Amino acid sequence: MASADSGPEPPHAWQVQLGPLGAFIRAQRQLADLSLREMAALTKISNAYLSQVERGLHQPSLTVLRAIANALGLTTEQLLAKAGWTQAGPAAAPIDVPTDSAASTEEAIRTDPRLTEAQREALLGVYRSFIEGKTG
Amino acid sequence: MASADSGPEPPHAWQVQLGPLGAFIRAQRQLADLSLREMAALTKISNAYLSQVERGLHQPSLTVLRAIANALGLTTEQLLAKAGWTQAGPAAAPIDVPTDSAASTEEAIRTDPRLTEAQREALLGVYRSFIEGKTG
DNA sequence: CAGATGTGATAAGTATGTCAAACAGCGGGT
DNA sequence: ACCCGCTGTTTGACATACTTATCACATCTG
Numbered sequence: 001m002a003s004a005d006s007g008p009e010p011p012h013a014w015q016v017q018l019g020p021l022g023a024f025i026r027a028q029r030q031l032a033d034l035s036l037r038e039m040a041a042l043t044k045i046s047n048a049y050l051s052q053v054e055r056g057l058h059q060p061s062l063t064v065l066r067a068i069a070n071a072l073g074l075t076t077e078q079l080l081a082k083a084g085w086t087q088a089g090p091a092a093a094p095i096d097v098p099t100d101s102a103a104s105t106e107e108a109i110r111t112d113p114r115l116t117e118a119q120r121e122a123l124l125g126v127y128r129s130f131i132e133g134k135t136g
Numbered sequence: 137m138a139s140a141d142s143g144p145e146p147p148h149a150w151q152v153q154l155g156p157l158g159a160f161i162r163a164q165r166q167l168a169d170l171s172l173r174e175m176a177a178l179t180k181i182s183n184a185y186l187s188q189v190e191r192g193l194h195q196p197s198l199t200v201l202r203a204i205a206n207a208l209g210l211t212t213e214q215l216l217a218k219a220g221w222t223q224a225g226p227a228a229a230p231i232d233v234p235t236d237s238a239a240s241t242e243e244a245i246r247t248d249p250r251l252t253e254a255q256r257e258a259l260l261g262v263y264r265s266f267i268e269g270k271t272g
Numbered sequence: 273c274a275g276a277t278g279t280g281a282t283a284a285g286t287a288t289g290t291c292a293a294a295c296a297g298c299g300g301g302t
Numbered sequence: 303a304c305c306c307g308c309t310g311t312t313t314g315a316c317a318t319a320c321t322t323a324t325c326a327c328a329t330c331t332g
Contacts (some may be wrong), residue, residue, distance in 0.1 A: 023262050030258040036310060045292045051311060058289065061197055061319085062216075077213065105251075108244035115241075126262055131250040172280065182321050187280060194319065197289085 020125040021079070022056040027126045028072045029054070042071035078129070158192040160218040164208045165190075178207035 029039050036054075045064055052058045053068075066135040069076045083091070109123050111116070165175055173271035181200055188194045189204075198206070205212045245251070245259050 027258040027262050030261055031187045031255060035308080037308090048292080048311075048313095049290055052290090055311090059198060061289065062195065062201070064290085065198075076216065080212065080216070105241075105244040105248045108241040112241040123259075123263060127245075127259060129258065144321080171278075173278080183279095184281075184283095184322080185320055187282095188320090192283090197319065 018060045020122045023122040024126050024129055025068060025072070025079070026054040027129075029075065032072055034071075039068075039071055043067035149268075155216070157196075157215065157218050158190040161208070162190040162203060164210065168208055174206055175204075179203035 021116050029036075032039075034042070036047040036050050039045075043050070043064070045067055049058070049060075049064075050068075053060045053064070065079050068074075069079045082131055105127060106124060109120060109127065112120070115123065163173075170178070172183040172186050175181075176186055179186070179200070181203055185194070185200075186204075189196045189200070201215055202212055204210075205215050241263060242260065245256060245263065248256070251259065
Protein backbone atom coordinates (compact mmCIF):
# COMPACT_ATOMS: atom_id res chain seq x y z
CA MET A 1 0.00 0.00 0.00
CA ALA A 2 2.23 2.83 -0.69
CA SER A 3 2.56 5.45 1.96
CA ALA A 4 -0.68 7.00 3.03
CA ASP A 5 -2.10 7.75 -0.34
CA SER A 6 -3.89 10.87 0.66
CA GLY A 7 -4.45 12.00 -2.90
CA PRO A 8 -7.29 10.20 -4.55
CA GLU A 9 -6.70 12.06 -7.78
CA PRO A 10 -3.80 11.08 -9.97
CA PRO A 11 -1.32 13.87 -10.44
CA HIS A 12 -2.20 14.11 -14.09
CA ALA A 13 -5.57 15.09 -15.42
CA TRP A 14 -6.44 12.68 -18.18
CA GLN A 15 -8.99 13.18 -20.81
CA VAL A 16 -10.77 10.14 -19.57
CA GLN A 17 -11.53 9.20 -16.03
CA LEU A 18 -9.21 6.48 -14.96
CA GLY A 19 -10.47 6.11 -11.45
CA PRO A 20 -13.69 4.29 -12.22
CA LEU A 21 -12.00 2.14 -14.81
CA GLY A 22 -9.27 1.01 -12.47
CA ALA A 23 -11.66 0.39 -9.62
CA PHE A 24 -13.91 -1.60 -11.88
CA ILE A 25 -11.07 -3.74 -13.14
CA ARG A 26 -9.82 -4.36 -9.64
CA ALA A 27 -13.25 -5.30 -8.42
CA GLN A 28 -13.80 -7.67 -11.30
CA ARG A 29 -10.42 -9.23 -10.78
CA GLN A 30 -11.17 -9.84 -7.12
CA LEU A 31 -14.52 -11.22 -8.08
CA ALA A 32 -12.76 -13.74 -10.28
CA ASP A 33 -10.52 -14.53 -7.35
CA LEU A 34 -7.40 -13.65 -9.25
CA SER A 35 -4.20 -12.13 -7.99
CA LEU A 36 -2.38 -9.54 -10.00
CA ARG A 37 0.18 -12.10 -11.06
CA GLU A 38 -2.43 -14.60 -12.09
CA MET A 39 -4.16 -12.03 -14.16
CA ALA A 40 -0.81 -11.00 -15.54
CA ALA A 41 -0.26 -14.56 -16.70
CA LEU A 42 -3.67 -14.62 -18.33
CA THR A 43 -3.30 -11.31 -20.04
CA LYS A 44 0.40 -11.53 -20.83
CA ILE A 45 0.72 -8.15 -19.17
CA SER A 46 3.06 -7.45 -16.31
CA ASN A 47 1.55 -7.43 -12.86
CA ALA A 48 3.26 -4.13 -12.26
CA TYR A 49 1.46 -2.42 -15.05
CA LEU A 50 -1.82 -3.99 -14.10
CA SER A 51 -1.39 -2.60 -10.64
CA GLN A 52 -0.81 0.85 -12.02
CA VAL A 53 -3.84 0.62 -14.25
CA GLU A 54 -6.04 -0.50 -11.39
CA ARG A 55 -4.86 2.40 -9.31
CA GLY A 56 -5.61 4.84 -12.07
CA LEU A 57 -2.02 5.82 -12.68
CA HIS A 58 -2.01 4.94 -16.34
CA GLN A 59 -4.37 4.76 -19.25
CA PRO A 60 -4.15 1.30 -20.75
CA SER A 61 -3.99 0.90 -24.49
CA LEU A 62 -6.66 -0.86 -26.45
CA THR A 63 -4.63 -4.03 -26.67
CA VAL A 64 -4.22 -4.14 -22.94
CA LEU A 65 -7.84 -3.29 -22.34
CA ARG A 66 -8.94 -6.09 -24.58
CA ALA A 67 -6.65 -8.58 -22.90
CA ILE A 68 -8.03 -7.58 -19.53
CA ALA A 69 -11.59 -7.90 -20.70
CA ASN A 70 -10.82 -11.32 -22.07
CA ALA A 71 -9.20 -12.50 -18.89
CA LEU A 72 -12.10 -11.30 -16.79
CA GLY A 73 -14.76 -12.71 -19.07
CA LEU A 74 -16.07 -9.29 -19.92
CA THR A 75 -16.72 -7.63 -23.21
CA THR A 76 -14.44 -4.94 -24.43
CA GLU A 77 -17.37 -2.60 -24.53
CA GLN A 78 -18.01 -2.99 -20.84
CA LEU A 79 -14.50 -1.91 -20.09
CA LEU A 80 -14.63 0.90 -22.57
CA ALA A 81 -17.77 2.15 -20.92
CA LYS A 82 -15.92 2.28 -17.64
CA ALA A 83 -13.09 4.09 -19.32
CA GLY A 84 -15.46 6.93 -20.00
CA TRP A 85 -16.03 5.86 -23.54
CA THR A 86 -19.75 5.89 -23.40
CA GLN A 87 -20.00 8.37 -26.18
CA ALA A 88 -23.58 9.33 -25.64
CA GLY A 89 -24.68 10.25 -29.09
CA PRO A 90 -27.16 12.98 -29.96
CA ALA A 91 -29.69 11.81 -27.43
CA ALA A 92 -28.56 9.77 -24.48
CA ALA A 93 -28.34 10.29 -20.79
CA PRO A 94 -24.80 10.27 -19.44
CA ILE A 95 -25.03 8.33 -16.23
CA ASP A 96 -28.12 9.38 -14.49
CA VAL A 97 -30.53 6.52 -14.33
CA PRO A 98 -30.17 5.15 -10.84
CA THR A 99 -33.74 3.96 -10.52
CA ASP A 100 -34.19 5.18 -7.01
CA SER A 101 -36.18 2.13 -6.06
CA ALA A 102 -34.54 0.32 -3.22
CA ALA A 103 -31.30 2.19 -3.79
CA SER A 104 -30.19 2.09 -0.21
CA THR A 105 -26.62 1.19 -1.04
CA GLU A 106 -26.38 3.89 -3.64
CA GLU A 107 -27.74 6.35 -1.16
CA ALA A 108 -25.25 5.25 1.45
CA ILE A 109 -22.39 5.68 -0.98
CA ARG A 110 -23.63 9.06 -2.09
CA THR A 111 -23.85 10.38 1.41
CA ASP A 112 -20.73 8.77 2.78
CA PRO A 113 -18.61 11.61 4.13
CA ARG A 114 -15.44 9.56 4.03
CA LEU A 115 -15.40 9.38 0.28
CA THR A 116 -14.06 11.98 -2.04
CA GLU A 117 -16.05 12.90 -5.07
CA ALA A 118 -13.90 10.82 -7.37
CA GLN A 119 -14.05 7.86 -5.05
CA ARG A 120 -17.77 8.20 -4.81
CA GLU A 121 -18.11 8.08 -8.56
CA ALA A 122 -15.80 5.12 -8.84
CA LEU A 123 -17.58 3.16 -6.16
CA LEU A 124 -20.95 3.90 -7.63
CA GLY A 125 -19.69 2.81 -11.00
CA VAL A 126 -18.55 -0.51 -9.64
CA TYR A 127 -21.74 -1.03 -7.72
CA ARG A 128 -23.90 -0.23 -10.71
CA SER A 129 -21.90 -2.58 -12.85
CA PHE A 130 -22.70 -5.34 -10.41
CA ILE A 131 -26.41 -4.83 -10.41
CA GLU A 132 -26.71 -3.51 -13.90
CA GLY A 133 -29.59 -4.74 -15.95
CA LYS A 134 -31.86 -5.61 -13.11
CA THR A 135 -33.51 -2.36 -12.22
CA GLY A 136 -36.77 -3.05 -10.63
CA MET B 137 -3.48 9.68 -52.87
CA ALA B 138 0.07 9.38 -53.78
CA SER B 139 0.69 5.68 -53.74
CA ALA B 140 -2.04 3.30 -54.72
CA ASP B 141 -1.23 1.10 -51.79
CA SER B 142 -0.18 -2.08 -53.48
CA GLY B 143 1.48 -3.42 -50.37
CA PRO B 144 -1.37 -4.58 -48.17
CA GLU B 145 0.74 -5.70 -45.24
CA PRO B 146 2.38 -3.16 -42.98
CA PRO B 147 5.98 -3.90 -42.15
CA HIS B 148 5.05 -4.78 -38.61
CA ALA B 149 2.62 -7.44 -37.59
CA TRP B 150 0.50 -6.06 -34.81
CA GLN B 151 -1.60 -8.01 -32.44
CA VAL B 152 -4.63 -6.51 -34.03
CA GLN B 153 -5.44 -5.74 -37.58
CA LEU B 154 -4.72 -2.14 -38.24
CA GLY B 155 -5.23 -2.31 -41.97
CA PRO B 156 -9.01 -2.36 -41.92
CA LEU B 157 -9.15 0.28 -39.24
CA GLY B 158 -6.93 2.69 -41.11
CA ALA B 159 -8.70 2.06 -44.38
CA PHE B 160 -12.02 2.66 -42.73
CA ILE B 161 -10.87 5.90 -41.20
CA ARG B 162 -9.47 7.09 -44.46
CA ALA B 163 -12.64 6.21 -46.30
CA GLN B 164 -14.78 8.00 -43.74
CA ARG B 165 -12.55 11.03 -43.83
CA GLN B 166 -12.80 11.25 -47.58
CA LEU B 167 -16.53 10.74 -47.36
CA ALA B 168 -16.70 13.71 -45.03
CA ASP B 169 -14.64 15.63 -47.57
CA LEU B 170 -11.91 16.34 -45.09
CA SER B 171 -8.21 16.69 -45.73
CA LEU B 172 -5.72 15.30 -43.29
CA ARG B 173 -5.00 18.80 -42.07
CA GLU B 174 -8.65 19.62 -41.57
CA MET B 175 -9.17 16.46 -39.64
CA ALA B 176 -6.03 17.23 -37.68
CA ALA B 177 -7.53 20.57 -36.73
CA LEU B 178 -10.75 18.91 -35.64
CA THR B 179 -9.09 16.19 -33.65
CA LYS B 180 -6.18 18.22 -32.31
CA ILE B 181 -3.98 15.45 -33.63
CA SER B 182 -1.14 16.05 -36.01
CA ASN B 183 -1.84 15.32 -39.65
CA ALA B 184 1.32 13.32 -39.81
CA TYR B 185 0.17 10.92 -37.18
CA LEU B 186 -3.24 10.65 -38.73
CA SER B 187 -1.60 9.66 -41.96
CA GLN B 188 0.34 6.93 -40.19
CA VAL B 189 -2.76 5.65 -38.51
CA GLU B 190 -4.64 5.54 -41.76
CA ARG B 191 -1.86 3.56 -43.35
CA GLY B 192 -1.81 1.11 -40.52
CA LEU B 193 1.62 2.02 -39.24
CA HIS B 194 0.50 2.77 -35.73
CA GLN B 195 -2.05 1.66 -33.23
CA PRO B 196 -3.96 4.72 -32.10
CA SER B 197 -4.60 5.17 -28.42
CA LEU B 198 -7.99 5.52 -26.80
CA THR B 199 -7.77 9.27 -26.80
CA VAL B 200 -6.85 9.44 -30.45
CA LEU B 201 -9.47 6.94 -31.51
CA ARG B 202 -12.15 8.84 -29.67
CA ALA B 203 -11.11 12.13 -31.20
CA ILE B 204 -11.20 10.60 -34.64
CA ALA B 205 -14.62 9.11 -34.08
CA ASN B 206 -15.85 12.45 -32.86
CA ALA B 207 -14.48 14.34 -35.81
CA LEU B 208 -15.99 11.92 -38.27
CA GLY B 209 -19.34 11.85 -36.56
CA LEU B 210 -19.02 8.18 -35.79
CA THR B 211 -19.46 6.25 -32.63
CA THR B 212 -16.46 4.69 -31.04
CA GLU B 213 -18.08 1.33 -31.38
CA GLN B 214 -18.09 1.66 -35.12
CA LEU B 215 -14.38 2.30 -35.11
CA LEU B 216 -13.78 -0.55 -32.73
CA ALA B 217 -15.78 -2.86 -34.92
CA LYS B 218 -13.56 -1.98 -37.82
CA ALA B 219 -10.56 -2.61 -35.66
CA GLY B 220 -11.95 -6.05 -35.01
CA TRP B 221 -12.13 -5.46 -31.30
CA THR B 222 -15.76 -5.94 -30.69
CA GLN B 223 -16.26 -9.31 -29.19
CA ALA B 224 -19.63 -10.58 -28.20
CA GLY B 225 -20.15 -12.30 -24.92
CA PRO B 226 -22.63 -11.59 -22.19
CA ALA B 227 -21.24 -11.53 -18.73
CA ALA B 228 -24.08 -11.01 -16.36
CA ALA B 229 -25.27 -13.03 -13.44
CA PRO B 230 -28.87 -12.39 -12.58
CA ILE B 231 -29.68 -12.30 -8.94
CA ASP B 232 -32.90 -11.27 -7.31
CA VAL B 233 -33.78 -10.82 -3.70
CA PRO B 234 -35.96 -8.57 -1.62
CA THR B 235 -34.68 -5.33 -0.23
CA ASP B 236 -33.55 -3.99 3.07
CA SER B 237 -31.97 -0.85 4.40
CA ALA B 238 -28.81 0.05 6.20
CA ALA B 239 -27.06 2.92 7.86
CA SER B 240 -23.38 3.02 7.06
CA THR B 241 -21.99 2.30 3.63
CA GLU B 242 -20.35 -0.90 4.76
CA GLU B 243 -23.54 -2.02 6.32
CA ALA B 244 -25.47 -1.11 3.21
CA ILE B 245 -23.13 -3.14 1.07
CA ARG B 246 -23.24 -6.06 3.46
CA THR B 247 -26.99 -6.17 3.45
CA ASP B 248 -27.54 -5.32 -0.16
CA PRO B 249 -29.67 -8.15 -1.50
CA ARG B 250 -28.73 -7.45 -5.06
CA LEU B 251 -25.13 -8.43 -4.54
CA THR B 252 -23.73 -11.89 -4.61
CA GLU B 253 -21.32 -12.89 -1.89
CA ALA B 254 -18.35 -12.47 -4.18
CA GLN B 255 -19.56 -9.11 -5.37
CA ARG B 256 -20.09 -8.03 -1.82
CA GLU B 257 -16.54 -8.85 -0.88
CA ALA B 258 -15.15 -7.16 -3.94
CA LEU B 259 -17.14 -4.01 -3.36
CA LEU B 260 -16.18 -3.91 0.26
CA GLY B 261 -12.57 -4.33 -0.78
CA VAL B 262 -12.78 -1.35 -3.06
CA TYR B 263 -14.56 0.70 -0.46
CA ARG B 264 -12.05 -0.14 2.25
CA SER B 265 -9.19 0.67 -0.04
CA PHE B 266 -10.69 4.11 -0.47
CA ILE B 267 -11.04 4.89 3.18
CA GLU B 268 -8.10 2.91 4.33
CA GLY B 269 -6.19 4.41 7.17
CA LYS B 270 -9.17 6.31 8.38
CA THR B 271 -11.05 5.16 11.42
CA GLY B 272 -13.91 2.87 10.77
C1' DC C 273 8.34 29.93 -65.66
C1' DA C 274 8.09 31.53 -60.54
C1' DG C 275 5.30 31.50 -56.53
C1' DA C 276 1.26 30.42 -53.86
C1' DT C 277 -1.64 26.88 -51.77
C1' DG C 278 -3.05 22.17 -50.81
C1' DT C 279 -2.04 17.38 -50.58
C1' DG C 280 0.35 13.07 -48.38
C1' DA C 281 4.70 11.39 -46.55
C1' DT C 282 9.05 11.53 -43.77
C1' DA C 283 12.56 12.79 -39.73
C1' DA C 284 13.80 13.82 -35.44
C1' DG C 285 12.29 14.81 -31.08
C1' DT C 286 9.19 14.46 -26.88
C1' DA C 287 5.76 12.22 -24.09
C1' DT C 288 3.85 8.08 -22.44
C1' DG C 289 2.81 3.15 -22.16
C1' DT C 290 4.96 -1.19 -20.73
C1' DC C 291 8.13 -4.44 -18.67
C1' DA C 292 11.71 -6.91 -15.73
C1' DA C 293 13.49 -6.71 -11.42
C1' DA C 294 13.67 -5.37 -6.86
C1' DC C 295 11.03 -3.77 -2.87
C1' DA C 296 8.10 -4.11 1.65
C1' DG C 297 4.34 -6.53 4.21
C1' DC C 298 2.06 -10.93 5.60
C1' DG C 299 1.24 -15.90 6.94
C1' DG C 300 3.19 -20.49 7.39
C1' DG C 301 6.98 -24.30 8.05
C1' DT C 302 11.65 -26.44 8.97
C1' DA D 303 14.81 -16.41 14.96
C1' DC D 304 15.04 -17.46 9.64
C1' DC D 305 13.32 -18.71 5.05
C1' DC D 306 9.82 -19.54 1.73
C1' DG D 307 5.98 -18.26 -1.03
C1' DC D 308 2.46 -15.21 -1.52
C1' DT D 309 0.35 -10.45 -1.88
C1' DG D 310 0.59 -5.53 -4.08
C1' DT D 311 3.81 -1.58 -5.14
C1' DT D 312 7.89 0.99 -6.89
C1' DT D 313 11.87 1.89 -9.81
C1' DG D 314 14.56 2.42 -13.77
C1' DA D 315 15.09 1.36 -18.55
C1' DC D 316 13.10 0.50 -22.97
C1' DA D 317 9.49 0.46 -26.78
C1' DT D 318 5.93 2.76 -28.70
C1' DA D 319 2.58 6.47 -29.42
C1' DC D 320 2.49 11.07 -30.58
C1' DT D 321 4.20 16.01 -31.99
C1' DT D 322 6.55 19.52 -34.45
C1' DA D 323 8.82 20.78 -38.46
C1' DT D 324 9.98 19.82 -42.97
C1' DC D 325 9.92 17.64 -47.57
C1' DA D 326 8.10 16.33 -52.30
C1' DC D 327 4.42 16.23 -55.49
C1' DA D 328 0.57 18.15 -57.31
C1' DT D 329 -2.77 22.14 -59.03
C1' DC D 330 -3.77 26.81 -59.62
C1' DT D 331 -2.29 31.90 -60.27
C1' DG D 332 -0.07 35.52 -62.86
